[in-house]
Amino acid sequence: xxxxxxxxxxxxxxxxxxxxxxxxxxxxxxxxxxxxxxxxxxxxxxxxxxxxxxxxxxxxxxxxxxxxxxxxxxxxxxxxxxxxxxxxxxxxxxxxxxxxxxxxxxxxxxxxxxxxxxxxxxxxxxxxxxxxxxxxxxxxxxxxxxxxxxxxxxxxxxxxxxxxxxxxxxxxxxxxxxxxxxxxxxxxxxxxxxxxxxxxxxxxxxxxxxxxxxxxxxxxxxxxxxxxxxxxxxxxxxxxxxxxxxxxxxxxxxxxxxxxxxxxxxxxxxxxxxxxxxxxxxxxxxxxxxxxxxxxxxxxxxxxxxxxxxxxxxxxxxxxxxxxxxxxxxxxxxxxxxxxxxxxxxxxxxxxxxxxxx
Amino acid sequence: xxxxxxxxxxxxxxxxxxxxxxxxxxxxxxxxxxxxxxxxxxxxxxxxxxxxxxxxxxxxxxxxxxxxxxxxxxxxxxxxxxxxxxxxxxxxxxxxxxxxxxxxxxxxxxxxxxxxxxxxxxxxxxxxxxxxxxxxxxxxxxxxxxxxxxxxxxxxxxxxxxxxxxxxxxxxxxxxxxxxxxxxxxxxxxxxxxxxxxxxxxxxxxxxxxxxxxxxxxxxxxxxxxxxxxxxxxxxxxxxxxxxxxxxxxxxxxxxxxxxxxxxxxxxxxxxxxxxxxxxxxxxxxxxxxxxxxxxxxxxxxxxxxxxxxxxxxxxxxxxxxxxxxxxxxxxxxxxxxxxxxxxxxxxxxxxxxxxxxxxxxxxxxxxxxxxxxxxxxxxxxxxxxxxxxxxxxxxxxxxxxxxx
Numbered sequence: 001x002x003x004x005x006x007x008x009x010x011x012x013x014x015x016x017x018x019x020x021x022x023x024x025x026x027x028x029x030x031x032x033x034x035x036x037x038x039x040x041x042x043x044x045x046x047x048x049x050x051x052x053x054x055x056x057x058x059x060x061x062x063x064x065x066x067x068x069x070x071x072x073x074x075x076x077x078x079x080x081x082x083x084x085x086x087x088x089x090x091x092x093x094x095x096x097x098x099x100x101x102x103x104x105x106x107x108x109x110x111x112x113x114x115x116x117x118x119x120x121x122x123x124x125x126x127x128x129x130x131x132x133x134x135x136x137x138x139x140x141x142x143x144x145x146x147x148x149x150x151x152x153x154x155x156x157x158x159x160x161x162x163x164x165x166x167x168x169x170x171x172x173x174x175x176x177x178x179x180x181x182x183x184x185x186x187x188x189x190x191x192x193x194x195x196x197x198x199x200x201x202x203x204x205x206x207x208x209x210x211x212x213x214x215x216x217x218x219x220x221x222x223x224x225x226x227x228x229x230x231x232x233x234x235x236x237x238x239x240x241x242x243x244x245x246x247x248x249x250x251x252x253x254x255x256x257x258x259x260x261x262x263x264x265x266x267x268x269x270x271x272x273x274x275x276x277x278x279x280x281x282x283x284x285x286x287x288x289x290x291x292x293x294x295x296x297x298x299x300x301x302x303x304x305x306x307x308x309x310x311x312x313x314x315x316x317x318x319x320x321x322x323x324x325x326x327x328x329x330x331x332x333x334x335x336x337x338x339x340x341x342x343x344x345x346x347x348x349x350x351x352x353x354x355x356x357x358x
Numbered sequence: 359x360x361x362x363x364x365x366x367x368x369x370x371x372x373x374x375x376x377x378x379x380x381x382x383x384x385x386x387x388x389x390x391x392x393x394x395x396x397x398x399x400x401x402x403x404x405x406x407x408x409x410x411x412x413x414x415x416x417x418x419x420x421x422x423x424x425x426x427x428x429x430x431x432x433x434x435x436x437x438x439x440x441x442x443x444x445x446x447x448x449x450x451x452x453x454x455x456x457x458x459x460x461x462x463x464x465x466x467x468x469x470x471x472x473x474x475x476x477x478x479x480x481x482x483x484x485x486x487x488x489x490x491x492x493x494x495x496x497x498x499x500x501x502x503x504x505x506x507x508x509x510x511x512x513x514x515x516x517x518x519x520x521x522x523x524x525x526x527x528x529x530x531x532x533x534x535x536x537x538x539x540x541x542x543x544x545x546x547x548x549x550x551x552x553x554x555x556x557x558x559x560x561x562x563x564x565x566x567x568x569x570x571x572x573x574x575x576x577x578x579x580x581x582x583x584x585x586x587x588x589x590x591x592x593x594x595x596x597x598x599x600x601x602x603x604x605x606x607x608x609x610x611x612x613x614x615x616x617x618x619x620x621x622x623x624x625x626x627x628x629x630x631x632x633x634x635x636x637x638x639x640x641x642x643x644x645x646x647x648x649x650x651x652x653x654x655x656x657x658x659x660x661x662x663x664x665x666x667x668x669x670x671x672x673x674x675x676x677x678x679x680x681x682x683x684x685x686x687x688x689x690x691x692x693x694x695x696x697x698x699x700x701x702x703x704x705x706x707x708x709x710x711x712x713x714x715x716x717x718x719x720x721x722x723x724x725x726x727x728x729x730x731x732x733x734x735x736x737x738x739x740x741x742x743x744x745x746x747x748x749x750x751x752x753x754x755x756x757x758x759x760x761x762x763x
Contacts, residue, residue: 048643066637
């Protein structure tokens with residue numbers, strides 16, 4: 001049985017990469033066997049991929065489940081009665097979403113992992129929490145979206161929370177100002193999805209000509225830059241523009257996904273995303289899935305010992321990234337650090353069967 | 359409804375004046391176009407362009423012409439409207455050639471999301487049509503691009519004498535609901551799939567250059583269009599006879615796929631293709647019944663060896679180099695594979711005539727082409743069992759007056 005207490009007691013960034021690699025080989029070998037025994041499609045996959053049973057695998061040998069399969073198949077290692085939460089990814093309408101089956105334990109471990117990572121970045125004290133989203137997003141408790149999970153996840157750091165957007169996603173400027181007045185001079189945590197922060201906070205402020213004083217705030221945002229890149233907004237510009245209207249200098253992007261919630265990768269002051277002890281990242285070459293060198297762009301694989309209720313401990317994502325180094329980021333955090341280049345560029349699929357779509 | 363409309367080549371409204379099939383001005387124009395394409399060295403980077411230029415060379419067109427020299431009298435129908443899939447490069451041009459050869463004027467709609475090569479070819483065509491010798495041809499051609507829901511698409515489809523629609527059951531069912539002319543003809547190319555039969559015994563001793571050449575032909579059949587073309591094989595049938603062949607199977611197959619991996623080395627397997635292909639392999643591994651084993655040769659070649667042919671074999675898609683394999687006597691499974699969607703059978707080491715006889719004797723429902731490995735992509739005027747020249751022209755019957763009457 002996996003020693004989750006032991007894993008969660010470790011400092012999130014205290015383990016060197018070589019030690020972590022060894023631990024991940026052991027943990028994920030055990031988890032792979034656990035999921036084979038409890039998830040039939042997963043076992044059939046591994047059997048057909050000729051993965052031998054009960055073999056000690058190195059971290060990079062752990063078989064990968066493509067992230068897209070969570071959208072198409074029910075992949076779970078627990079019985080119906082053990083499902084505590086059904087987590088879904090935040091797809092736009094019409095898109096298929098991932099369905100992740102969490103039991104109470106896995107949900108708890110992922111929550112604690114997030115808490116530990118968070119406190120490494122902004123301390124243990126509970127902070128006032130300004131959410132740049134509408135409370136509507138949490139309305140349906142059964143269908144848990146990644147947006148909702150992010151909000152709930154980060155809200156454990158907060159003493160008081162306030163939703164900055166109304167039901168129609170309009171900025172409630174007066175409400176936000178009132179909320180901030182109460183905590184003048186104090187550290188405030190601000191959280192939202194990247195694109196929502198850009199459109200509903202930055203652009204709304206810009207339009208109204210007003211400013212907010214978030215100079216004492218820490219702004220955490222995630223969910224991807226794709227939509228912003230489409231509008232030619234870079235990471236740096238995002239920070240710069242937000243600073244102009246809020247005075248906030250502490251802006252951290254994070255990389256994470258519904259398929260491995262909690263064990264997110266947070267950006268440090270040097271602009272690097274960091275893998276904590278709760279998850280790891282590998283980049284691979286398209287040609288044969290061999291490992292990329294540091295500095296080489298590749299397809300991102302994410303690994304985590306936390307997914308116990310579903311076989312999501314080793315996932316091949318549809319993102320590309322570059323591992324920049326390990327154990328030697330000037331911020332002092334151990335483990336790998338990297339940057340994400342975004343979603344894999346989708347080349348046109350050729351075929352004779354889409355006249356009408358074109 | 360978007361109003362975006364770009365005129366790309368020829369005139370806005372071509373003349374509806376039927377001419378005889380393989381009319382000399384048409385052949386002259388195609389010959390000039392072929393030379394134009396082959397003259398421009400800058401076009402070498404588009405292999406599909408060179409292939410098209412080669413396909414319309416004079417000698418090839420004359421060969422086709424001979425096929426129809428049967429003493430009967432044919433003339434075109436008038437205006438043929440073409441709807442070609444946006445993502446098969448230059449498909450619109452092949453379609454246009456068929457319409458012109460049959461004696462028609464052609465109106466061609468291409469998608470605004472077409473390949474770069476498509477737009478370049480339109481430019482070449484338009485420049486050529488602007489030259490005095492081709493003034494009359496100019497009146498017979500119109501190429502434009504617009505969104506699929508632009509009203510002009512439907513209005514041409516409903517007004518034309520002949521309609522050619524390439525690809526997509528979905529597209530075809532949409533078009534069929536339109537108010538097509540009762541006397542118009544339609545040539546439709548719905549979704550198809552294809553297979554390859556390799557005679558294991560013939561491949562067992564194959565080495566060196568011979569193996570490389572065959573592998574090269576196979577790679578052209580498959581990877582050239584991401585294995586997405588209707589005629590690219592998805593299933594590989596290893597035809598086995600004697601017991602002994604079963605023992606050698608693994609070694610022969612391995613040698614073959616290694617050769618394919620090597621021959622496909624220059625194939626552009628982008629991160630998108632690699633991830634989606636791995637996803638397909640995993641999905642099939644999780645859901646398909648009767649998998650004996652899967653093999654991976656880097657990410658270039660994935661194979662799934664099956665103990666039998668699944669129901670609805672056409673629904674299993676191999677793309678970017680993913681193949682379903684079966685080993686045994688091909689005659690045991692051909693009937694199951696030959697659903698009506700089965701288009702092309704490529705073969706090696708077998709007698710094509712024997713294959714043909716098998717199809718006839720067993721009254722098989724599918725199969726439109728039986729061609730050697732390497733010829734899968736060779737487009738013919740007879741496609742999907744339909745003779746485009748005969749369908750897009752009308753034959754005139756004339757009877758002599760008898761004095762005795």
